[in-house]
Amino acid sequence: xxxxIIGALISKDFSLFFRNRFFALMTxxxxxxxxxxxxxxxSSVDESLKIGLYAPVMPPVFEQLQEESLxxxxxxxxxxxxxxxxxxxxxxxxxxxADIMERFMLGQKPQIxxxxxxxxxxxxxxxxxVLIRELAYLQTGQPLAIEMSEEILGPDMLGMQxxxxxxxxxxxxFFILIIETMGLATLIGEEVGRRTIQALLVTPxxxxxxxxxxxxxxxxxxxxxxxxxxxxxxxISGQPLVILAALLLGAVLVTGIGFLIGSVAKDMMSAMPxxxxxxxxxxxxxxxxxxxxxxxxxxxxxxxxxxxxxxxRAANFGAGWGDVWQSLLMLLGFNVVIxxxxxxxxxxxxx
Amino acid sequence: MAGDAIVAExxxxxxxxxxxxxxxxxxxxxxxxLGFLGPNGAGKTTTVKILTGLLRPxxxxxxxxxxxxxxxxxxxxxxxxxxxxDANLYEQMSAxxxxxxxxxxxxxxxxxxxALLRRVGLAGREKDRVEAYSKGxxxxxxxxxxxxxxxxxxxxxxxxxGLDPASAESIRNIILEERERGATIFxxxxxxxxxxxxxxxxxxxxxxxxxxxxxxHNLKQQYGKRALKAKVSTHSGELEDREIILDTPETANxxxxxxxxxxxxxxxSEEASLEDIFIRITGRGLVE
Numbered sequence: 001x002x003x004x005i006i007g008a009l010i011s012k013d014f015s016l017f018f019r020n021r022f023f024a025l026m027t028x029x030x031x032x033x034x035x036x037x038x039x040x041x042x043s044s045v046d047e048s049l050k051i052g053l054y055a056p057v058m059p060p061v062f063e064q065l066q067e068e069s070l071x072x073x074x075x076x077x078x079x080x081x082x083x084x085x086x087x088x089x090x091x092x093x094x095x096x097x098a099d100i101m102e103r104f105m106l107g108q109k110p111q112i113x114x115x116x117x118x119x120x121x122x123x124x125x126x127x128x129x130v131l132i133r134e135l136a137y138l139q140t141g142q143p144l145a146i147e148m149s150e151e152i153l154g155p156d157m158l159g160m161q162x163x164x165x166x167x168x169x170x171x172x173x174f175f176i177l178i179i180e181t182m183g184l185a186t187l188i189g190e191e192v193g194r195r196t197i198q199a200l201l202v203t204p205x206x207x208x209x210x211x212x213x214x215x216x217x218x219x220x221x222x223x224x225x226x227x228x229x230x231x232x233x234x235x236i237s238g239q240p241l242v243i244l245a246a247l248l249l250g251a252v253l254v255t256g257i258g259f260l261i262g263s264v265a266k267d268m269m270s271a272m273p274x275x276x277x278x279x280x281x282x283x284x285x286x287x288x289x290x291x292x293x294x295x296x297x298x299x300x301x302x303x304x305x306x307x308x309x310x311x312x313r314a315a316n317f318g319a320g321w322g323d324v325w326q327s328l329l330m331l332l333g334f335n336v337v338i339x340x341x342x343x344x345x346x347x348x349x350x351x
Numbered sequence: 352m353a354g355d356a357i358v359a360e361x362x363x364x365x366x367x368x369x370x371x372x373x374x375x376x377x378x379x380x381x382x383x384x385l386g387f388l389g390p391n392g393a394g395k396t397t398t399v400k401i402l403t404g405l406l407r408p409x410x411x412x413x414x415x416x417x418x419x420x421x422x423x424x425x426x427x428x429x430x431x432x433x434x435x436x437d438a439n440l441y442e443q444m445s446a447x448x449x450x451x452x453x454x455x456x457x458x459x460x461x462x463x464x465x466a467l468l469r470r471v472g473l474a475g476r477e478k479d480r481v482e483a484y485s486k487g488x489x490x491x492x493x494x495x496x497x498x499x500x501x502x503x504x505x506x507x508x509x510x511x512x513g514l515d516p517a518s519a520e521s522i523r524n525i526i527l528e529e530r531e532r533g534a535t536i537f538x539x540x541x542x543x544x545x546x547x548x549x550x551x552x553x554x555x556x557x558x559x560x561x562x563x564x565x566x567x568h569n570l571k572q573q574y575g576k577r578a579l580k581a582k583v584s585t586h587s588g589e590l591e592d593r594e595i596i597l598d599t600p601e602t603a604n605x606x607x608x609x610x611x612x613x614x615x616x617x618x619x620s621e622e623a624s625l626e627d628i629f630i631r632i633t634g635r636g637l638v639e
Contacts, residue, residue: 008455195439
């Protein structure tokens with residue numbers, strides 16, 4: 001390979017990329033937009049637990065149901081309580097029967113109904129149940145029968161202890177990376193479609209030089225922006241080398257996909273549908289990070305899973321090489337295959 | 352005596368069932384302009400692609416400047432310039448940027464793009480984006496790009512196709528200047544007048560095979576017929592055409608009789624064109 005030629009090609013491609021107003025704007029716009037999204041999202045987790053209580057008659061001991069980080073709000077009816085829990089105003093609802101005091105007096109077991117939102121963590125459910133039993137025991141000196149009722153409201157957010165915006169980081173980084181696929185694919189497609197490739201191929205430039213130049217250009221554009229984003233949002237501070245390695249492998253992945261799309265596209269418009277075809281499946285693993293438990297193990301067949309999983313674990317939980325090496329290795333393996341397919345497809349196109 | 356810049360020996364190439372180039376052999380001497388003529392689909396472009404290293408021949412051998420093209424693609428491509436039929440410039444870049452890019456690819460350190468652009472008549476527009484150029488300007492820039500590296504062998508594919516007379520003439524002048532410099536020129540064209548005027552020798556290629564290779568003069572001698580074309584005035588005052596074939600034993604008598612018996616209004620000699628000769632040899636026209 002000839003470094004002088006590769007340098008000339010990279011310089012030419014960067015020049016063409018930023019002369020395309022759409023790509024220049026998209027590059028800057030995407031970075032600013034994703035940074036804005038990150039910074040406007042909550043930076044902390046609200047750990048106070050709101051519980052709704054419907055009590056036609058308030059037993060004295062239940063008035064003590066105020067603990068640190070446990071906020072009780074009394075509602076006026078069982079119906080209102082169910083509705084509030086369903087809408088997510090409370091993580092749990094406690095409905096006491098009207099005859100609770102009579103039953104306590106008679107030594108009978110009143111029926112207390114507990115309502116939980118579907119995303120209420122199991123440990124919290126257990127805590128509320130234990131709390132009610134303790135209170136009932138304090139009130140009567142005997143255990144109570146408790147009927148529990150659950151409403152399924154949406155995805156299970158079990159274990160969401162990190163701020164939403166940090167959970168969003170892998171998704172935003174993925175968008176920053178993948179958007180560069182469009183630019184690279186369009187540059188390659190136009191190189192073939194407008195036959196400038198022929199003019200290049202009758203110079204001392206080799207096909208290897210060409211692939212090296214396109215590869216370096218695609219990787220540096222994607223990696224540069226993603227690394228800048230992560231640096232600004234503080235995602236690199238914990239495990240910088242792991243994060244940078246993941247971003248580099250992610251940039252190689254989107255470059256390989258750019259080669260593939262470039263082999264079938266002639267210009268930006270024809271690249272767009274292919275871009276969407278690639279984008280949609282690759283996006284799925286980012287959802288699994290946003291909403292844990294929503295997507296099961298099959299997501300591991302999608303290469304981007306190993307990128308977002310590594311970024312999520314390293315940036316949000318401080319996972320090191322020992323924790324993520326398997327994911328990085330899988331991502332590397334996917335990259336080798338995708339880049340090889342991309343180069344093979346493009347070689348056929350160059351003929 | 353100059354050596355051969357291009358030697359094609361039994362070159363063969365096929366696309367699936369279609370034999371595009373069928374065992375063709377020819378040579379081009381250094382400093383020679385060879386006109387490569389044939390209708391669309393005759394095998395011209397495939398031949399050029401083989402000679403420039405874009406395609407590897409499936410049979411035979413191509414040698415440029417003493418180097419086997421298939422084995423020395425990079426070296427060969429450092430010595431050639433290629434001007435394609437369709438404009439394939441970086442349209443969002445200026446003329447000067449296009450030329451500088453290719454100068455860098457060829458490893459030329461001191462390159463005077465302005466001088467080259469002046470030479471092809473693009474001075475004053477060198478910083479405009481190519482997308483704003485007319486077809487003639489783009490074609491002149493294509494020619495300029497093909498000579499950035501002062502190539503020893505220059506391939507020109509329909510360099511004047513669809514251009515206005517002034518642009519076409521300026522490109523023909525550049526071709527002649529390049530030949531003066533010592534470049535060997537492989538010229539593919541449909542323009543028979545151009546081929547006749549510029550080429551030292553011409554090749555007729557048809558259905559992948561070379562059907563004739565000689566100087567335009569010899570081809571005309573061999574295959575053409577020279578004739579006198581006259582317009583005579585009849586008794587009723589109408590004009591009629593008369594034709595006398597030259598170079599035959601009866602020519603002298605026929606001319607004598609024409610002037611003795613008819614009232615000649617105009618008379619001129621006419622040579623067969625390369626187009627006529629191609630049709631005579633192949634039974635088909637060059638432009639279909």
